Amino acid sequence: MASKDTHSHPLRVDITHFIISLRNEILLVGDFGLYRKQLGQRLLSTRRRVGKTTPKGRKYESKEVTTEDIKENPENIHLLLLTTERAWAHALYMKSMHSADASNKPIAGATRRHVISRLHKATVTATKLYELLRAPESEFSDQKAVMEAGAYASMMEGTQAFESQKWKLCLETFSETHMIYAALVKPTGSKKDDGFRDLLTSIVEPSIRYSAYQLGIPRTKSIDDIVGDNLPAEQEVIRRKGMAAQQERPDHKEETGSAQHIAPEDVPSTLTWRSRTVKLEDANIAQALAAVSLAEKRLAATLKSTAEFAVKERAAAYDEVLIPSQDAVDATKTAIDELTSDGVAQSDSRMQALQITRTAVNYALVGWRIGRNRILCGTMDGAVLDPQSQKKRKRKTDGDAEVDLTSESKGKKQLRLREQVVLYDTTLQSLESIKELPGVANDQGLQGELATKTSYFSALRCLALARVHSLHGNPKNALALHSRAHELVSQAENASKAGSLTPGNPPNLDVSSSQIQDLKQHLQGLTTQQAALVEIHILNAEAQRSAKLVSAHAAPVIERLDDYPSAGHLDLSNLVVYPPRLRPIPVKPIFLDVAWNYIEYPGQKRKAVEDKANGTPVPKKEEKVEEKAQPARKGWFGFGRS
Numbered sequence: 001m002a003s004k005d006t007h008s009h010p011l012r013v014d015i016t017h018f019i020i021s022l023r024n025e026i027l028l029v030g031d032f033g034l035y036r037k038q039l040g041q042r043l044l045s046t047r048r049r050v051g052k053t054t055p056k057g058r059k060y061e062s063k064e065v066t067t068e069d070i071k072e073n074p075e076n077i078h079l080l081l082l083t084t085e086r087a088w089a090h091a092l093y094m095k096s097m098h099s100a101d102a103s104n105k106p107i108a109g110a111t112r113r114h115v116i117s118r119l120h121k122a123t124v125t126a127t128k129l130y131e132l133l134r135a136p137e138s139e140f141s142d143q144k145a146v147m148e149a150g151a152y153a154s155m156m157e158g159t160q161a162f163e164s165q166k167w168k169l170c171l172e173t174f175s176e177t178h179m180i181y182a183a184l185v186k187p188t189g190s191k192k193d194d195g196f197r198d199l200l201t202s203i204v205e206p207s208i209r210y211s212a213y214q215l216g217i218p219r220t221k222s223i224d225d226i227v228g229d230n231l232p233a234e235q236e237v238i239r240r241k242g243m244a245a246q247q248e249r250p251d252h253k254e255e256t257g258s259a260q261h262i263a264p265e266d267v268p269s270t271l272t273w274r275s276r277t278v279k280l281e282d283a284n285i286a287q288a289l290a291a292v293s294l295a296e297k298r299l300a301a302t303l304k305s306t307a308e309f310a311v312k313e314r315a316a317a318y319d320e321v322l323i324p325s326q327d328a329v330d331a332t333k334t335a336i337d338e339l340t341s342d343g344v345a346q347s348d349s350r351m352q353a354l355q356i357t358r359t360a361v362n363y364a365l366v367g368w369r370i371g372r373n374r375i376l377c378g379t380m381d382g383a384v385l386d387p388q389s390q391k392k393r394k395r396k397t398d399g400d401a402e403v404d405l406t407s408e409s410k411g412k413k414q415l416r417l418r419e420q421v422v423l424y425d426t427t428l429q430s431l432e433s434i435k436e437l438p439g440v441a442n443d444q445g446l447q448g449e450l451a452t453k454t455s456y457f458s459a460l461r462c463l464a465l466a467r468v469h470s471l472h473g474n475p476k477n478a479l480a481l482h483s484r485a486h487e488l489v490s491q492a493e494n495a496s497k498a499g500s501l502t503p504g505n506p507p508n509l510d511v512s513s514s515q516i517q518d519l520k521q522h523l524q525g526l527t528t529q530q531a532a533l534v535e536i537h538i539l540n541a542e543a544q545r546s547a548k549l550v551s552a553h554a555a556p557v558i559e560r561l562d563d564y565p566s567a568g569h570l571d572l573s574n575l576v577v578y579p580p581r582l583r584p585i586p587v588k589p590i591f592l593d594v595a596w597n598y599i600e601y602p603g604q605k606r607k608a609v610e611d612k613a614n615g616t617p618v619p620k621k622e623e624k625v626e627e628k629a630q631p632a633r634k635g636w637f638g639f640g641r642s
Contacts, residue, residue: 088122
């Protein structure tokens with residue numbers, strides 16, 4: 001079955017990815033002994049699958065892998081790779097055990113010979129795999145895998161030469177490895193090429209640099225120049241052919257313009273930092289700074305052409321300049337560590353020049369990070385809250401569909417402001433990190449500039465927090481924050497000595513005096529507006545408080561329905577008296593005795609009252625007769641009256 005599949009489809013094996021995946025599984029803890037043990041178990045299971053084991057009870061027979069075995073079952077390639085990795089892991093395990101010794105003595109004697117023998121076995125096995133794959137009878141069509149096998153074999157040979165302290169051979173073999181891996185890395189920056197980059201940066205380039213140091217090659221010479229001068233004759237021919245083939249590719253111009261092609265005249269020889277000029281003696285630092293300069297030009301062109309794009313897309317363009325800036329920082333740190341390990345004093349001119357370079361490249365890196373944050377904040381560094389793109393909601397009607405534009409919700413606006421506050425916090429932390437760089441503490445002018453920038457971004461942070469309080473209905477807190485922001489930007493304006501920025505340059509750490517003035521005017525208007533809102537809020541609160549005091553002593557609304565509220569506010573908490581209280585209510589009329597004779601009822605005359613008013617005496621007998629003739633009257637609450 002395997003042979004049929006192999007002849008019907010071209011055989012393709014990703015050797016480097018297979019090796020990197022093996023190492024990443026176990027070597028995260030740095031235990032080469034555990035890595036060797038796991039490789040032994042996997043090697044045994046692979047031998048069983050490909051039929052390379054010796055049955056029990058039989059004499060051991062060496063079963064070598066041939067081209068026919070590879071054509072029948074491609075897993076034989078994994079068998080050779082596992083064997084190589086196990087021998088390499090065994091050698092590094094012995095080195096790690098010796099390095100754990102507190103004596104700090106170099107490896108010597110039988111242990112050193114054993115380490116070299118294990119690396120020799122790894123080199124022989126890897127070279128055998130390379131010879132099998134490149135043999136014509138193998139019919140192996142994947143040339144990329146053949147190149148990876150050759151690079152892997154030369155890397156093992158270089159590791160053996162490194163332990164044997166054969167520096168010339170080590171430099172030549174690792175130069176061959178570097179040439180192959182550098183050719184396999186695509187300029188587009190694909191994630192599939194991360195394995196090649198890891199091997200180059202972690203194993204190949206440090207070994208080349210140390211071998212060159214042992215051979216007396218100056219440190220100012222770049223890695224590429226060292227590799228070009230120390231390639232074997234056969235590999236030099238291959239390198240030239242590869243360069244010619246790359247120039248004939250249709251996308252060569254695009255890769256050269258967008259990748260890391262740097263002309264020799266573009267590499268700087270000096271660096272100027274705040275009126276101090278130092279010479280760049282390290283070639284890696286010079287090339288990294290040249291890459292940063294090219295990336296700045298591309299960033300400016302990208303931001304100019306994408307002015308109408310979303311802020312996140314424009315901020316992503318900063319990665320193009322952040323990566324080479326970080327490379328410059330790393331190269332400077334590596335150069336300082338190398339001088340420190342060589343015992344160079346801090347007062348040495350080379351160390352002083354590197355310290356100035358370190359401050360300059362770190363300052364530039366922080367500036368580009370802050371510039372990306374400023375792009376993410378929006379217009380005027382976030383002082384103007386840009387309206388978000390409104391969502392369209394379709395609603396079907398009898399005719400055509402209507403489109404309603406929905407405004408941004410309160411929650412989304414609050415989320416945007418929270419992101420702005422995080423960006424401002426990151427910017428302020430970056431400004432504080434600059435103060436820790438060498439030479440910054442003694443530079444009073446730079447300290448004043450940093451204080452101005454800190455006040456500027458702190459004012460923007462207060463403005464974002466004020467908007468959050470406004471959304472939550474806290475106008476007094478918002479006014480206090482607006483006032484604090486105006487105070488900070490006024491301090492920045494008084495201490496500002498910055499001129500106008502060059503038009504077209506991407507935003508970075510620099511803040512011009514015009515930007516500070518624009519922010520001050522904007523904050524002054526917002527502060528006045530917020531003060532008016534606070535005054536309105538206070539008047540409304542007083543009106544509501546007075547209305548509540550009046551309504552607390554007033555009758556319920558149900559008893560004064562004919563009374564319209566003068567303040568336009570109806571106290572809904574005083575509609576009725578609930579629960580009802582016990583109180584007297586009128587049931588029937590109650591008359592006083594003094595008013596009895598002055599009330600005229602139907603069918604009865606007020607004769608006694610009229611006679612008394614005319615002065616006519618009334619006989620007492622007749623009064624008694626009339627009194628007897630009248631029916632008895634009742635008094636209060638129905639009781640009889642005499």
